[in-house]
Amino acid sequence: xxxxxxxxxxxxxxxxxxxxxxxxxxxxxxxxxxxxxxxxxxxxxxxxxxxxxxxxxxxxxxxxxxxxxxxxxxxxxxxxxxxxxxxxxxxxxxxxxxxxxxxxxxxxxxxxxxxxxxxxxxxxxxxxxxxxxxxxxxxxxxxxxxxxxxxxxxxxxxxxxxxxxxxxxxxxxxxxxxxxxxxxxxxxxxxxxxxxxxxxxxxxxxxxxxxxxxxxxxxxxxxxxxxxxxxxxxxxxxxxxxxxxxxxxxxxxxxxxxxxxxxxx
Amino acid sequence: xxxxxxxxxxxxxxxxxxxxxxxxxxxxxxxxxxxxxxxxxxxxxxxxxxxxxxxxxxxxxxxxxxxxxxxxxxxxxxxxxxxxxxxxxxxxxxxxxxxxxxxxxxxxxxxxxxxxxxxxxxxxxxxxxxxxxxxxxxxxxxxxxxxxxxxxxxxxxxxxxxxxxxxxxxxxxxxxxxxxxxxxxxxxxxxxxxxxxxxxxxxxxxxxxxxxxxxxxxxxxxxxxxxxxxxxxxxxxxxxxxxxxxxxxxxxxxxxxxxxxxxxxxxxxxxxxxxxxxxxxxxxxxxxxxxxxxxxxxxxxxxxxxxxxxxxxxxxxxxxxxxxxxxxxxxxxxxxxxxxxxxxxxxxxxxxxxxxxxxxxxxxxxxxxxxxxxxxxxxxxxxxxxxxxxxxxxxxxxxxxxxxxxxxxxxxxxxxxxxxxxxxxxxxxxxxxxxxxxxxxxxxxxxxxxxxxxxxxxxxxxxxxxxxxxxxxxxxxxxxxxxxxxxxxxxxxxx
Numbered sequence: 001x002x003x004x005x006x007x008x009x010x011x012x013x014x015x016x017x018x019x020x021x022x023x024x025x026x027x028x029x030x031x032x033x034x035x036x037x038x039x040x041x042x043x044x045x046x047x048x049x050x051x052x053x054x055x056x057x058x059x060x061x062x063x064x065x066x067x068x069x070x071x072x073x074x075x076x077x078x079x080x081x082x083x084x085x086x087x088x089x090x091x092x093x094x095x096x097x098x099x100x101x102x103x104x105x106x107x108x109x110x111x112x113x114x115x116x117x118x119x120x121x122x123x124x125x126x127x128x129x130x131x132x133x134x135x136x137x138x139x140x141x142x143x144x145x146x147x148x149x150x151x152x153x154x155x156x157x158x159x160x161x162x163x164x165x166x167x168x169x170x171x172x173x174x175x176x177x178x179x180x181x182x183x184x185x186x187x188x189x190x191x192x193x194x195x196x197x198x199x200x201x202x203x204x205x206x207x208x209x210x211x212x213x214x215x216x217x218x219x220x221x222x223x224x225x226x227x228x229x230x231x232x233x234x235x236x237x238x239x240x241x242x243x244x245x246x247x248x249x250x251x252x253x254x255x256x257x258x259x260x261x262x263x264x265x
Numbered sequence: 266x267x268x269x270x271x272x273x274x275x276x277x278x279x280x281x282x283x284x285x286x287x288x289x290x291x292x293x294x295x296x297x298x299x300x301x302x303x304x305x306x307x308x309x310x311x312x313x314x315x316x317x318x319x320x321x322x323x324x325x326x327x328x329x330x331x332x333x334x335x336x337x338x339x340x341x342x343x344x345x346x347x348x349x350x351x352x353x354x355x356x357x358x359x360x361x362x363x364x365x366x367x368x369x370x371x372x373x374x375x376x377x378x379x380x381x382x383x384x385x386x387x388x389x390x391x392x393x394x395x396x397x398x399x400x401x402x403x404x405x406x407x408x409x410x411x412x413x414x415x416x417x418x419x420x421x422x423x424x425x426x427x428x429x430x431x432x433x434x435x436x437x438x439x440x441x442x443x444x445x446x447x448x449x450x451x452x453x454x455x456x457x458x459x460x461x462x463x464x465x466x467x468x469x470x471x472x473x474x475x476x477x478x479x480x481x482x483x484x485x486x487x488x489x490x491x492x493x494x495x496x497x498x499x500x501x502x503x504x505x506x507x508x509x510x511x512x513x514x515x516x517x518x519x520x521x522x523x524x525x526x527x528x529x530x531x532x533x534x535x536x537x538x539x540x541x542x543x544x545x546x547x548x549x550x551x552x553x554x555x556x557x558x559x560x561x562x563x564x565x566x567x568x569x570x571x572x573x574x575x576x577x578x579x580x581x582x583x584x585x586x587x588x589x590x591x592x593x594x595x596x597x598x599x600x601x602x603x604x605x606x607x608x609x610x611x612x613x614x615x616x617x618x619x620x621x622x623x624x625x626x627x628x629x630x631x632x633x634x635x636x637x638x639x640x641x642x643x644x645x646x647x648x649x650x651x652x653x654x655x656x657x658x659x660x661x662x663x664x665x666x667x668x669x670x671x672x673x674x675x676x677x678x679x680x681x682x683x684x685x686x687x688x689x690x691x692x693x694x695x696x697x698x699x700x701x702x703x704x705x706x707x708x709x710x711x712x713x714x715x716x717x718x719x720x721x722x723x724x725x726x727x728x729x730x731x732x733x734x735x736x737x738x739x740x741x742x743x744x745x746x747x748x749x750x751x752x753x754x755x756x757x758x759x760x
Contacts, residue, residue, distance in 0.1 A: 190438070
């Protein structure tokens with residue numbers, strides 16, 4: 001009976017994979033907010049209103065200096081958006097957040113008001129990985145949210161396989177690592193061993209606030225404050241957890257698989 | 266039964282002055298606790314509170330489920346050793362190991378005393394494991410890094426051929442120091458940490474934390490509308506996770522139609538939570554004092570038809586699976602845990618209900634909205650993978666129906682009132698039935714009203730032992746489907 005039912009159901013539903021990136025970008029939920037924009041020139045002199053509400057110390061303002069906001073630390077709770085009397089911090093509803101360096105995620109004092117989005121890998125690596133990227137995932141102190149929203153990319157709605165991207169069961173089969181979690185002390189050795197087991201050349205992707213800087217657990221002694229303190233990271237994808245669309249955008253951006261129009265900022 | 270209890274009674278979500286809690290010498294505390302557990306009480310939590318001069322007080326939280334009440338007692342400050350309760354009550358075995366690891370208080374007579382999360386430089390997988398001797402016996406080590414997108418844990422099997430004689434599970438890889446950091450709190454990072462104890466249980470742990478904070482503040486309870494919204498978010502969380510697990514169970518026995526359908530539907534359900542608060546996991550929704558977002562009538566009208574569709578889809582996908590004899594044959598008698606074992610090791614939540622035990626905080630210890638709106642408890646006998654999948658299916662159906670009922674009849678009023686500061690020298694405890702089972706947050710404030718001890722017990726802390734027992738006598742190739750049928754949290758255990 002189920003054979004008949006499932007086939008009928010399939011026929012009725014048709015293809016359930018989203019058309020993005022060829023088609024339109026799916027909308028983020030209205031309360032999600034997306035990437036944050038921070039216009040430090042609007043900060044009133046001496047104003048510190050946003051600093052105490054940030055749970056992860058993503059906002060700093062050293063004495064007299066302009067304020068800075070580190071989206072690598074940010075968990076996008078939006079409390080600073082509410083707290084800012086000058087409306088210097090705003091939500092953009094933009095899903096794009098991935099960057100190639102930690103510095104590219106810092107806004108404010110450097111004159112940048114939005115993330116400098118990731119550029120593609122160099123030509124040699126693009127030639128190797130652009131149409132086929134096999135990743136090994138290591139959760140190193142993650143809470144299973146970044147893991148879950150990475151996993152979801154493999155479901156029929158997202159179908160990561162259509163880009164040639166796949167998660168594999170052995171580091172020996174992998175071109176890169178996708179790391180979640182702040183790298184707990186107890187996982188450091190396993191992460192290093194996994195990294196070493198990958199053949200060269202290899203890339204590393206840090207997904208989520210924890211893997212970038214420690215996230216909600218920032219400054220705890222029980223972990224390494226992010227993947228970059230253990231291995232060299234090629235792509236940082238912020239969020240707590242990042243929306244699947246943000247992760248997909250980061251992966252495609254790194255492989256140079258998005259149109260110029262979507263890439264530019 | 267609770268009427269004759271020597272423990273101090275308190276309701277779920279309530280608080281007590283610390284000095285009013287029954288207080289006995291160490292030996293007496295252990296003896297009385299064991300006696301209450303033998304009379305049928307259930308061990309909810311068991312932990313140490315640091316005292317001056319390196320001493321530790323033990324605190325025990327029990328549940329008298331039939332009487333819908335919790336109870337608490339404490340020992341005098343202790344140093345060195347204390348008689349073990351585990352020999353009489355195996356459900357305490359990990360709690361005693363934890364106390365030993367954190368406070369150095371040695372439970373004399375504990376049969377298997379070793380670390381829980383903190384190991385030497387080589388990590389949790391490198392230590393003495395229980396070993397079976399014999400020429401035909403071999404050992405299989407799995408993890409910490411697994412073959413999919415899964416959290417890390419180490420599994421050590423003693424096998425004779427394909428058959429598992431014994432499984433020992435070593436966790437701690439995800440340890441992030443959550444309880445240690447809570448000392449002197451709440452801090453500004455506290456709520457974000459509570460929402461990420463186990464990221465797939467954001468609403469469950471967030472609600473438990475909000476409840477103890479409201480309990481500590483005294484008479485203030487969150488507004489009714491906030492409690493309604495928390496109950497809705499909790500059931501959405503259950504639906505999404507159960508749907509994902511049904512899909513994964515189908516995948517583990519190579520039944521692909523249900524696997525691929527459920528992967529998509531789980532996302533649809535997460536998106537409903539995101540429609541309420543912006544985040545697919547419910548982050549930023551629950552706060553001490555209420556909820557940070559409202560679910561306005563317009564939004565209810567938008568969410569309800571989407572929920573109806575998702576429910577229809579997931580129940581259809583479940584039906585395909587239950588209709589397939591090949592699936593039923595793989596689930597039946599795979600990874601069984603008896604009701605007797607479940608009682609002995611203190612299983613909670615879905616795993617306990619799949620052994621035929623009626624254990625559900627929403628029913629046994631109702632608090633918040635569950636005092637007004639009930640979900641019928643889903644129970645199935647057998648304790649095998651079949652039963653655990655069956656209970657999930659029933660719960661999807663019942664949670665779905667409950668959600669539709671509740672969405673149709675919201676209470677009026679605000680969703681947030683500013684919670685007042687915690688009262689000094691006060692103990693509070695809150696239980697929430699998360700999708701895996703009973704979540705317990707217990708907290709004690711010091712003279713300054715800050716946290717002196719904050720103890721978190723994720724349902725996984727009780728239930729990992731259940732997985733180890735389920736594997737006995739099974740083929741090792743059935744480990745993935747057994748593991749998935751429990752679907753326990755690594756980080757929720759590791760803290």
